[in-house]
Every structure is written in structure tokens, then in C-alpha cells.
Amino acid sequence: MSLVKIAGLHKHFGTNHVLKGIDLEVASGDVVALIGRSGSGKSTLLRTINGLETTDKGELVVDGTALHDGKGDLRALRQKVGMVFQQFNLFPHLTAGQNVMLAPTVVKGTPKAEAQDIAKEVLLKVGLSDKFDSYPDQLSGGQQQRVAIARALAMRPKVLLCDEITSALDPELVSEVLAVVRQLAAEGMTLIMVTHEMRFAREVGNKLIFMHHGRIHESGDPKTVFADPQTPELANFVGAVQPA
Amino acid sequence: MLVQFSTWDIVRNLLDAGKWTLALSLIAFVLGGIVGLAILFARIADNRVLQAATKAYIEIFQGTPLLMQLFIVFFGLSLVGIDVSPWLAAAAGLTLFTSAYLAEIWRGCVEAVPKGQWEASATLALTYPQQMRHVILPQALRIAIAPTVGFSVQVVKGTAVTSIIGFAELTKTGSMLANATFEPFLVFGLVAAGYFALCYPLSLYAKSLERKFHVAR
Ligand SMILES: Nc1ncnc2c1ncn2[C@@H]1O[C@H](COP(=O)(O)OP(=O)(O)OP(=O)(O)O)[C@@H](O)[C@H]1O
Ligand SMILES: [Mg+2]
Numbered sequence: 001m002s003l004v005k006i007a008g009l010h011k012h013f014g015t016n017h018v019l020k021g022i023d024l025e026v027a028s029g030d031v032v033a034l035i036g037r038s039g040s041g042k043s044t045l046l047r048t049i050n051g052l053e054t055t056d057k058g059e060l061v062v063d064g065t066a067l068h069d070g071k072g073d074l075r076a077l078r079q080k081v082g083m084v085f086q087q088f089n090l091f092p093h094l095t096a097g098q099n100v101m102l103a104p105t106v107v108k109g110t111p112k113a114e115a116q117d118i119a120k121e122v123l124l125k126v127g128l129s130d131k132f133d134s135y136p137d138q139l140s141g142g143q144q145q146r147v148a149i150a151r152a153l154a155m156r157p158k159v160l161l162c163d164e165i166t167s168a169l170d171p172e173l174v175s176e177v178l179a180v181v182r183q184l185a186a187e188g189m190t191l192i193m194v195t196h197e198m199r200f201a202r203e204v205g206n207k208l209i210f211m212h213h214g215r216i217h218e219s220g221d222p223k224t225v226f227a228d229p230q231t232p233e234l235a236n237f238v239g240a241v242q243p244a
Numbered sequence: 245m246l247v248q249f250s251t252w253d254i255v256r257n258l259l260d261a262g263k264w265t266l267a268l269s270l271i272a273f274v275l276g277g278i279v280g281l282a283i284l285f286a287r288i289a290d291n292r293v294l295q296a297a298t299k300a301y302i303e304i305f306q307g308t309p310l311l312m313q314l315f316i317v318f319f320g321l322s323l324v325g326i327d328v329s330p331w332l333a334a335a336a337g338l339t340l341f342t343s344a345y346l347a348e349i350w351r352g353c354v355e356a357v358p359k360g361q362w363e364a365s366a367t368l369a370l371t372y373p374q375q376m377r378h379v380i381l382p383q384a385l386r387i388a389i390a391p392t393v394g395f396s397v398q399v400v401k402g403t404a405v406t407s408i409i410g411f412a413e414l415t416k417t418g419s420m421l422a423n424a425t426f427e428p429f430l431v432f433g434l435v436a437a438g439y440f441a442l443c444y445p446l447s448l449y450a451k452s453l454e455r456k457f458h459v460a461r
Binding site for chain 2: 050052075078079082083085087089090091092093102106107148151152155
């Protein structure tokens with residue numbers, strides 16, 4: 001049974017038809033890489049999965065929690081879907097530990113001591129157990145992004161969405177963040193990520209989705225899809241981002 | 245009345261009146277802050293009616309002179325049979341005026357919090373009140389401190405207008421003394437010095453806060 005099921009999903013921004021009928025199934029443990037040109041609708045699709053963007057039509061089910069035509073229990077959905085942003089979006093007035101503890105205590109009512117244990121555990125997982133009391137502006141970009149991942153993990157999501165989470169980083173900081181994602185994938189975390197790191201998508205992903213003009217244009221196993229694109233659009237795109 | 249006023253008499257009377265200016269400023273600022281907070285929440289609420297009503301409230305107070313507002317409170321209420329003392333009218337008028345401006349200043353501070361903060365907290369399944377309480381307001385508060393203290397200077401200066409409806413604060417007392425002593429230059433010089441003594445420390449404080457919160461996170 002699939003963990004995430006999307007059927008006939010449509011989204012307009014005004015007159016701009018951005019998602020034109022998306023059908024997608026993601027199984028538990030899948031690592032999905034979303035690729036495509038700028039403006040093809042990757043971020044919009046990702047953001048509909050936790051209700052950050054409303055949809056006009058279609059169905060979204062995550063682990064039994066459903067949105068029909070954009071309506072349903074958003075908060076229940078969001079407790080199952082974590083998200084990491086390109087710009088980190090850490091809460092600057094809170095320490096790394098407090099950033100991670102906030103949602104468990106406020107949303108789930110987890111007792112403080114227990115939330116602290118969770119925070120320590122997830123910060124350890126991203127390799128930042130010594131930064132519990134650091135404020136975001138005392139951390140490097142790579143460290144901030146890892147705290148953001150820990151913050152999402154603290155809610156024990158069923159699936160983690162990542163929208164170009166290394167694109168705002170200095171090149172030398174990219175690998176430390178990718179290493180964390182790679183480890184999560186190895187542990188069986190379900191991941192859906194928009195990425196420009198084609199090599200990473202091929203190595204870590206087990207499913208590749210190429211978006212083009214608001215549709216899933218081509219999809220499949222990353223290794224075969226990259227090696228043998230079936231559509232000229234994907235061949236073109238692959239050629240453009242990684243000249244042979 | 246042909247009483248002789250010594251300079252000390254003048255100063256003493258002005259200091260006495262200055263207390264009323266100070267009291268009125270404090271009341272207007274504190275009550276205006278409380279009302280302003282309520283207006284702010286209505287202004288940014290997820291409710292069109294509340295938004296429109298508070299927008300109109302703010303625009304009316306920002307778009308008319310404080311003097312007219314005081315006239316309307318003072319004379320308007322007595323027209324409909326409610327007799328208000330100059331003191332009450334002054335406090336009520338300034339409170340409303342202050343609330344409108346503070347609500348608008350604070351709305352700007354809430355909007356200055358980046359959109360990503362709303363998105364990140366929404367993604368973590370926080371409700372709107374939880375987002376406000378734990379993520380948005382703590383950040384807006386830091387941004388708000390300097391302009392809020394800065395606006396308090398406007399409140400102090402605004403109290404001078406209440407002299408026109410007969411409230412005996414610093415300016416009103418000053419004009420009475422000037423008439424009685426025929427020394428307008430001395431008297432109003434002292435009045436101005438009184439306002440300056442109240443306002444200048446506030447301005448300095450606002451400036452230092454601005455610097456402090458500019459460099460801090
Ligand atoms: N908030 C918005 N309001 C209006 N239009 C939007 C909004 N967000 C995205 N769009 C439009 O929707 C389309 C898809 O945008 P989206 O951000 O999903 O693309 P993307 O594939 O993520 O691109 P990129 O690689 O540049 O991030 C674009 O035409 C974009 O201009
Ligand atoms: Mg995008």
C-alpha cells in the first residue's frame with residue numbers, strides 16, 4: 001500500500017495552470033527525486049503535499065489522512081509530513097534545541113523533559129549534539145540546514161519533503177547536508193526531494209520524477225531513466241544539467 | 245488679578261502642570277497600548293470584517309488632526325448628553341489616537357517577520373495562535389521596541405493639544421502664566437524646556453534601542 005497517494009491533482013495560480021493533473025504514488029521507504037526545469041511546478045507539487053499550497057481539484061492521501069479538492073484536516077496531515085526549505089527558516093529567536101523542541105511540546109503536548117530527549121536524539125542524528133544551545137546565527141549554513149532537518153524529524157513524520165535544501169549553501173557545505181539525507185534514506189525514511197544534484201538523485205533515489213509544464217512527463221528508476229530517457233524533453237534536460 | 249509672579253512661582257506652577265502632562269502621556273500610552281494590541285489582533289486576524297473595521301479605525305485616526313478628535317470626544321459627547329470633564333476627554337481622545345498609531349506600527353512589525361517563518365511553523369502543524377505566540381510575535385516584538393519608544397515622543401507632544409479643550413497641562417498652564425505675567429518669552433521658553441526634558445531622553449533611548457536590535461539577531 002502506498003504511503004502517499006496523489007490522484008488528479010490540479011492547481012492554478014490565478015490563470016496560470018501550474019499542476020495539470022498529477023498522479024503519484026509513493027511507498028514507505030521510497031526516496032523520490034523530483035527534477036525539472038525552473039517553473040515546471042516541482043516546488044508547488046511538493047508544497048501541496050503538506051497543504052502549504054491549496055489545490056483546486058484532486059485527491060491527496062498521506063498515511064490515511066486525506067485532502068479532497070484541497071479540503072481536509074490540514075493539521076493532521078502536517079503532523080505526518082515534515083518539510084525542509086531551501087532557506088532553512090529556523091526560528092532565529094530560539095536556540096537549536098528550542099527550535100527542535102517547539103513543535104513536539106506545543107503541537108503534541110510532549111512533556112518538556114521528553115521533548116528535550118527527542119531534541120538531543122535528533123540533533124545527534126544530524127551530527128550537532130554540541131550545538132543544542134547555539135542560536136541559528138551562530139551556526140554555518142550547513143549546520144543550520146541540519147538543525148532544520150532535525151526540527152522536522154522531531155515530529156516523527158511519515159514522509160520528509162526537501163525543496164532544494166542544498167541550493168542556498170556554499171559548495172563546501174553541501175556534502176554535510178547530503179550525508180544526513182543519505183543516512184536518513186538508508187534508515188528507511190520516506191523522502192520526496194526536489195533537487196538539482198543529479199548524481200545524488202541517481203545514487204540515493206529509487207524513483208525519479210521528471211516534471212515538465214505541470215505534468216509528470218517521465219518517471220522510473222533513476223539509473224535507467226538517466227541512462228535511457230524516453231522523451232526528448234528529459235534527454236534535453238539531462239543533457240543540459242550534466243553534459244556528457 | 246494683579247499678583248506678582250516671581251520666576252520661581254512660574255517654575256513651580258509649570259512643574260505642577262508638567263506632572264499632568266506626564267500623567268496624561270503615561271495613561272494615553274499604557275491604555276493606548278492595550279487598546280492598540282486589541283486593534284492589532286483584529287487587524288491581522290483571519291476575518292475580513294474585523295480587518296476592514298480596524299483598517300477604517302486606523303485610517304480615521306491617522307487621517308484627521310488630533311485636535312478634531314478631541315473636539316469630537318469633548319463636544320460630541322456633551323451634545324448627546326454625556327458630560328465629560330476635560331481631563332476625561334483628553335485621556336480618552338489621546339488613548340484612541342495612540343491605539344490607532346501603535347496598532348499600525350505593530351502591524352508593520354508583524355509583517356516584517358519573513359514569510360518563511362510562517363511557512364516553517366505551519367509545516368510543523370502549529371495553529372495560527374501557536375504560530376503567533378511562539379514564532380511571530382517574539383520576533384515582531386524585537387522589531388517593535390525601538391519604533392514604539394520613538395512614538396511615545398509623539399504622545400508626549402500630543403498632550404499639548406489637550407490645552408485647547410481646557411485641560412490644565414503644561415501648555416495650558418503656560419499660556420495662563422504668560423497672560424498673567426506678560427513674560428511669554430520666558431514662560432514658553434520654560435514650557436518648551438519641559439517638553440524637551442521629557443522627550444529627549446525618550447528619543448535617545450529609542451535610538452540606542454534601534455542600534456542594539458539592529459546588530460542583535
Ligand atoms: N505564490 C505564487 N503565486 C503565483 N504564482 C506562483 C507562485 N508560486 C509559484 N508560482 C508559479 O507557478 C509555476 C511553478 O512554480 P514552482 O515554484 O512550482 O516551480 P519550480 O519547478 O519549483 O521552479 P524552480 O526550479 O525555479 O524552483 C511558475 O510559473 C511560478 O511562477
Ligand atoms: Mg522550486
